[in-house]
Amino acid sequence: MKLSTRGKYGLYAMFYLAQHQGEGPQSLQSIAATGVPRQYLEQLLGNLRRAGLVTTVRGAQGGYQISKAPQEISLLAIMDAMEGPIELSECMVDESHCSRACACPVRNVWQQLTNSFNRELAGITLGSMLNDCCESEALEV
């Protein structure tokens, strides 16, 4: 049960942008400086832009910025953008598959897990992460 690198890179990038909020657009270069392959990161930021989580400024001196306050960007939104929605079983999507006895208790379990994981992800935001992190250094915002 592993997360792909997309989710991880996406969160790194978003957290970086949250830390540099208000400093103008951040170039791909600077975001990638922490070790994410530049061209790959470009793709990922495209996903985040299409999901409405970052805005871009094109042209020279352009770059990326978060589109909302850090408190309003949840991990759920980021992960949905990067990895697609959680889907533990296609039985959740295509109900016709599920011709099992007992109203498929297995299905109920998938539902329960999906809900609780989504709830967990929705409860963490870039804002809360900034708070948890070096309170002495990040006094702004």
Next chain:
Amino acid sequence: MKLSTRGKYGLYAMFYLAQHQGEGPQSLQSIAATGVPRQYLEQLLGNLRRAGLVTTVRGAQGGYQISKAPQEISLLAIMDAMEGPIELSECMVDESHCSRACACPVRNVWQQLTNSFNRELAGITLGSMLNDCCESEALEV
């Protein structure tokens, strides 16, 4: 963010065995009857056996049985056996990777998510699933 079919098939099989607990060993044939490819299922049951979750009886009239009471078999144990432990980021495994500022708040988030998901999985057992399921029909045990 998807679960592979292994986790799903594994849970189906374990739930089936829990339902037929006390009826003697269940053959691969009968477990696979619900639509899982027989030979593939055989592999998966091998994993469950090596993880100590099922016991087998070889030879004619042999088959598979759960090795403990349904209440003692959690989804966490099944998923660990089928998909390996949850690993949201290799940063959790190989600490040397993590040379980030602020003691890596991203890392803290992974830790928090891993813990809560494991807790959730540990809280669901085959026993609780049997209870949730058609109480009118499954009066035994």
Next chain:
DNA sequence: CGAAACCCGATGGTTTTAGTCGGGTTTCGA
């Protein structure tokens, strides 16, 4: 105008997934 920077579709190598295959070994029962 030209350099900086984002945009985007196509491609390629590697790994994982989802099975399949073929040949074992064990055990029951006639």
Next chain:
DNA sequence: TCGAAACCCGACTAAAACCATCGGGTTTCG
């Protein structure tokens, strides 16, 4: 004793997903 039923197991494969890389396009600042 023997054969069929059943599990055991390693090797193989096709397809998908993942993780990029490439090359060219567009936009904008100075």
